[in-house]
Amino acid sequence: MTVKRAFRVVFAAGLMLGLSACVQIEPWVKPYERDALADPIMAMDTDPVSSSYLQHVFESREGARGGEGAAGGGCGCN
Amino acid sequence: MRIILALILFGLSGVAFANVLPEDRADVMYKLYDGGGATIGGPSVLVRKQVAKDISMVANYYVDTVSSASIDVVTTASPYDEERTQWSVGMDYLRGGTTMSMNYVTSIENDFDANTYALGIQQTLLGQLTTISLNYSYGEDIVMRSDDETFARENIRQQYALGITQIITKHLIAALNIETVTDEGFLNNPYRTVRYVDPNSALGYSYEPELYPSTRTSNAFGLRAKYFLPYRAALEGEYRYFTDTWGIEGHTASIAYTHPWKKWIFNVKYRVHDQTGASFFKDLFSRSEATNFRGRDKELSPLTSNTIRLKASYEFLNDPGGWLKRGAVTASLDHMIVDYEEFRDLRVRGGVVGEEPLYSLDANVLQLWVSFWY
Numbered sequence: 001m002t003v004k005r006a007f008r009v010v011f012a013a014g015l016m017l018g019l020s021a022c023v024q025i026e027p028w029v030k031p032y033e034r035d036a037l038a039d040p041i042m043a044m045d046t047d048p049v050s051s052s053y054l055q056h057v058f059e060s061r062e063g064a065r066g067g068e069g070a071a072g073g074g075c076g077c078n
Numbered sequence: 079m080r081i082i083l084a085l086i087l088f089g090l091s092g093v094a095f096a097n098v099l100p101e102d103r104a105d106v107m108y109k110l111y112d113g114g115g116a117t118i119g120g121p122s123v124l125v126r127k128q129v130a131k132d133i134s135m136v137a138n139y140y141v142d143t144v145s146s147a148s149i150d151v152v153t154t155a156s157p158y159d160e161e162r163t164q165w166s167v168g169m170d171y172l173r174g175g176t177t178m179s180m181n182y183v184t185s186i187e188n189d190f191d192a193n194t195y196a197l198g199i200q201q202t203l204l205g206q207l208t209t210i211s212l213n214y215s216y217g218e219d220i221v222m223r224s225d226d227e228t229f230a231r232e233n234i235r236q237q238y239a240l241g242i243t244q245i246i247t248k249h250l251i252a253a254l255n256i257e258t259v260t261d262e263g264f265l266n267n268p269y270r271t272v273r274y275v276d277p278n279s280a281l282g283y284s285y286e287p288e289l290y291p292s293t294r295t296s297n298a299f300g301l302r303a304k305y306f307l308p309y310r311a312a313l314e315g316e317y318r319y320f321t322d323t324w325g326i327e328g329h330t331a332s333i334a335y336t337h338p339w340k341k342w343i344f345n346v347k348y349r350v351h352d353q354t355g356a357s358f359f360k361d362l363f364s365r366s367e368a369t370n371f372r373g374r375d376k377e378l379s380p381l382t383s384n385t386i387r388l389k390a391s392y393e394f395l396n397d398p399g400g401w402l403k404r405g406a407v408t409a410s411l412d413h414m415i416v417d418y419e420e421f422r423d424l425r426v427r428g429g430v431v432g433e434e435p436l437y438s439l440d441a442n443v444l445q446l447w448v449s450f451w452y
Contacts, residue, residue, distance in 0.1 A: 026205065027204065027205025027206065027207050028207070029207060029245050029247065029248050031206070033248045034245070034248070036248060036249050036306040037245060037248070037249070037251055037306065039306065039310070039312075041306075041310070041311070041312045041336045041338055041343060042251065042304055042306055042312055044243065044251070044253055044302070044304065047105070047408065047447070047449070048105075048124065049105040049107050049122055049124040049138070049447060050107065050408075050410065050445055050447065053107075053109055053122060053140075053445065054412065054443065057111060057412075057414075057443055058351070058383075058385075060377075061377060061383065061414070061416060061439070061441070062328070062351050062353065062377060062381070062383055062416075063322075063324075063326045063328065063353050063355075063356065063377050063378050063381075064296075064298065064318070064320035064326065064328040064330065064351065064353060065259060065296060065298065065320075066237070066239070066255075066257035066258075066259055066296065066298035066300075066320075067255050067256070067257045067298025067299055067300035067318045067319075067320065068255070068298075068300055068316070068318055068330070
């Protein structure tokens, strides 16, 4: 996939979701039903300082990068 | 490019729902990587603070102190010590239902400088069941050599990321991440070499500098889901598919379980990664300059890595009054085993060239940190 093509996919997804926001959708999980999801153990990234470090470790030891959710930083992978 | 970004921002500005800034917290961590002859330790300090009603600032200071006698070093160079220092600052700005973020990261080593600038936007949609984020970053690396003051090469890295987090049921949340990264410039390690068959050498082989393509584009597609179990515990699964223009194709999967007990939170995770090798990777080339591009970095070899993590967190403060809300101390240990399928252990000598035993890396990653929420 070329960069242009990848960017078009991202652009189309963003535009579709943006436009879909104009349609009123009844939320099937009400705000008062989200106590389990609000529990700290359900956070998608409970410890950013640790997850970004581990991401750096994996990217230094493997050939793959990205797509695992945590934010990255500079490289310094030598 | 500017027009496309503006259109995306326009597309996302359809309906604004309530959004919140990240919570204020500070983390002070010590981390230690020990494996394969390399020891990398140092602190990482992260502080996040809301400075106005709609602005949150974040800063991170990070140091890696490296002492390396890894297999690459002991077979082709000399053990070395070095230090990498990284600073980052960022800002999140909440306007209506949209969070906009900016981030700057700078990393300095004696032979490698990196600067990264990032922009992001996050919007909650569909009755706050969906959160979409778009991120772009631009990075400039300067690759140098500690033994040659005149050597300096540039690498430009751009990253495009789309993330969608979706509440599916009262107990299930999922996230999709799509990320494209492009590199252009000097992409190989200036110290590393490849080996080739050389009948004139006593060993039967010699070394020459590696030579990588000057561009690389990678695509990663990640899917993650987390489920709240009825007795207050969490189960998480993740899968990532990776491919790039160097011929690497990877699959990564993990499963994690989180269990709170009184003031403790325990977490165990298993992660496996499997990849094919880069098209220009070879452990032993048939002759000098045998191919246009050539590399022998073990990370580019076909490999399988398995990691198990044990983590425990203890909450020692909970609403003590004053400005502090919570405090916790956390320790985690990751044990990582990487089995290389084509990278051979050249410390073993005397056998048939090219049939040395395959190399395997055993590493432990220890992290210890204290967190405060305020």
